[in-house]
Amino acid sequence: LEQARRPSVIWLSFQECTGCTEALLRSHAPSIESLIFDFISLDYHHTLQAASGDAAEKAREQAMHEHAGEYLLLVDGSIPTLKGTSTIAGINNLDMLMEGAAGAAAILAVGTCAAYGGLPKAAPNPTGARSVEELITDKPIVNLSGCPPIPLAITGVIAHYLTMGALPEVDHLKRPLAFYGENVHDRCYRRPFYDRGLFAETFDDEGARKGWCLYKLGCKAPETYNACATIKWNQGVSFPIQSGHGCIGCSEPNFWDKGGIYESV
Numbered sequence: 001l002e003q004a005r006r007p008s009v010i011w012l013s014f015q016e017c018t019g020c021t022e023a024l025l026r027s028h029a030p031s032i033e034s035l036i037f038d039f040i041s042l043d044y045h046h047t048l049q050a051a052s053g054d055a056a057e058k059a060r061e062q063a064m065h066e067h068a069g070e071y072l073l074l075v076d077g078s079i080p081t082l083k084g085t086s087t088i089a090g091i092n093n094l095d096m097l098m099e100g101a102a103g104a105a106a107i108l109a110v111g112t113c114a115a116y117g118g119l120p121k122a123a124p125n126p127t128g129a130r131s132v133e134e135l136i137t138d139k140p141i142v143n144l145s146g147c148p149p150i151p152l153a154i155t156g157v158i159a160h161y162l163t164m165g166a167l168p169e170v171d172h173l174k175r176p177l178a179f180y181g182e183n184v185h186d187r188c189y190r191r192p193f194y195d196r197g198l199f200a201e202t203f204d205d206e207g208a209r210k211g212w213c214l215y216k217l218g219c220k221a222p223e224t225y226n227a228c229a230t231i232k233w234n235q236g237v238s239f240p241i242q243s244g245h246g247c248i249g250c251s252e253p254n255f256w257d258k259g260g261i262y263e264s265v
């Protein structure tokens, strides 16, 4: 990685909650400091850049012009297709995505919103939200799904692209196999309880206190592919199931509309 060139990276944020950027900031291998000071030139990122207003937009335009055909475009958030729903510097999100994608060598769709539409695309989808791959069909795209994605999945794929000069191998949903190749349920530390038929029935019963399987409380991990049970979060400290909450399948397309784990009362 140290021998790699420092390519230009442009990060566009659309309909998102900034959780993906929060995840990026918590990566430790490589760390965000090492990534942006040593390995990439992060030329545009709403939340992280020092510049604002006209200077920020000028930096985006300059990077697109000077590194046309070479820069890596990262996108978080879904894209509203109803014009006027969301603009940046007076530019519709859809137009900004198209402009940014035109000169990109490759695109990383960061988070389930960019990858599959996510929460903004959930019914009734008032903004006409679409994912990156629904709108851009002529560029190589990798989807880093998750709400948000595991930090190492973001920086790991950037590091792979820098060192190998190519995007990593992906599954049928364009997710890198290194991070999304395994089922969360298959690697869950509560799996022995599932296999023995020991389930928590409520969030505060004896089974819950003993760490039994959360399947009967709606855990969606058997249909979910992600590295949460192995890489975990916060430098390997924990993940949703370890904190006592079933997986909501946040790395899968349309997870919000597929049926959540809560009932309205």
Ligand code: SF4
Pocket (backbone or CB within 6 Å): 184, 185, 186, 188, 189, 190, 191, 192, 194, 212, 213, 214, 215, 219, 220, 221, 222, 241, 246, 247
């Ligand atoms: Fe599988 Fe979820 Fe039970 Fe873990 S808690 S064993 S992931 S169903």
Ligand code: F3S
Pocket (backbone or CB within 6 Å): 146, 147, 184, 221, 224, 226, 228, 239, 240, 241, 246, 247, 248, 249, 250, 251
């Ligand atoms: Fe998401 Fe399930 Fe992991 S909710 S963070 S894929 S454990």
